[in-house]
Amino acid sequence: DTGVSQDPRHKITKRGQNVTFRCDPISEHNRLYWYRQTLGQGPEFLTYFQNEAQLEKSRLLSDRFSAERPKGSFSTLEIQRTEQGDSAMYLCASSPWARVAYEQYFGPGTRLTVT
Amino acid sequence: AQRVTQPEKLLSVFKGAPVELKCNYSYSGSPELFWYVQYSRQRLQLLLRHISRESIKGFTADLNKGETSFHLKKPFAQEEDSAMYYCALESHTGTASKLTFGTGTRLQVTL
Numbered sequence: 001d002t003g004v005s006q007d008p009r010h011k012i013t014k015r016g017q018n019v020t021f022r023c024d025p026i027s028e029h030n031r032l033y034w035y036r037q038t039l040g041q042g043p044e045f046l047t048y049f050q051n052e053a054q055l056e057k058s059r060l061l062s063d064r065f066s067a068e069r070p071k072g073s074f075s076t077l078e079i080q081r082t083e084q085g086d087s088a089m090y091l092c093a094s095s096p097w098a099r100v101a102y103e104q105y106f107g108p109g110t111r112l113t114v115t
Numbered sequence: 116a117q118r119v120t121q122p123e124k125l126l127s128v129f130k131g132a133p134v135e136l137k138c139n140y141s142y143s144g145s146p147e148l149f150w151y152v153q154y155s156r157q158r159l160q161l162l163l164r165h166i167s168r169e170s171i172k173g174f175t176a177d178l179n180k181g182e183t184s185f186h187l188k189k190p191f192a193q194e195e196d197s198a199m200y201y202c203a204l205e206s207h208t209g210t211a212s213k214l215t216f217g218t219g220t221r222l223q224v225t226l
Contacts, residue, residue: 003158033213040124042201042216043159056211091159103149104214106159 002026004107006092012113013082020078021110025094032075033104034067035091036060043091049075050097082114117142117206121217128192128224136187136220138176138202147205148185149214150176154198162187162200172196192224 005024013019025032030051035043046065048056051072061067064082069075079086089111093104118141128134140146150162163171165178165185176187185202199221203214 031212035214035216040218042119042121042203042219043214045213045215048211048213050210056208056213093159103161103164108158 004092004094004105006090006107006110008110009108010111010113012115014115015084016081018078018080019082019112020076021090021092021112023075023077023092023094023107025074025092026105029094029096029105030072031095031097032069033093033095034075034077035093037089037091037109038087046077046090079112082112084114087112087114117204117215119202119204119215119217121200121202121220123220124218125221125223128222130194130224130226131191134187134189134192134196134222134224136200136202136222138185138187138217140183140185140202140204142183142204142206144206146178146180146183146185148176148178149203149205150174150185150187151201151203151216152198153201159201192222194224194226197222197224 007022032049034046037043045058047067049069064080067077089109091109092107095102095104120139148165152162153159174189199219201219202217
């Protein structure tokens with residue numbers, strides 16, 4: 001499968017624990033995005049990487065959230081001291097560089113449940 | 116700030132009936148608009164983008180800047196069109212870009 005992959009697909013954790021998610025984009029794509037989706041809502045932008053550089057972060061991304069993309073390949077999203085409000089689907093997407101209006105390819109998502 | 120509004124959470128139509136999924140946007144720049152679709156147990160995928168002016172699976176969408184709308188239309192609904200549809204707006208800050216999604220409309224096509 002040459003699509004975007006995410007691991008794990010599901011994560012159940014207790015409040016206060018740290019969690020880390022991984023995203024492997026399509027290999028030739030240099031743009032990588034993280035989104036969060038809660039029930040009844042569309043995906044909400046969290047952060048954007050161009051190669052290894054994190055170029056934009058949403059205000060939704062509190063200090064407890066950190067994302068990295070070492071070497072411009074896979075990316076990780078870490079949530080520290082999880083709260084029940086962090087329960088959501090976390091989506092990763094990638095796209096090749098283009099001026100505008102290029103398709104983003106989405107992964108299957110990681111569903112986080114904080115108990 | 117940019118915003119995308121999809122006023123209907125659920126649209127139920129009969130097979131063969133016309134479909135119109137509404138999308139309105141708010142953006143100060145030049146809008147780049149998309150429709151993404153999510154079929155049951157599948158990942159989110161692009162349906163169409165306004166810049167391409169294409170028809171995919173019989174769906175079309177016209178950007179109306181005067182009404183700030185990008186409604187998705189299909190003349191005859193099929194059962195396989197049942198899915199969740201999201202309208203999305205691409206915005207740019209320097210070299211960064213992101214999508215702002217609406218809340219989505221579930222299309223249910225019944226016999």
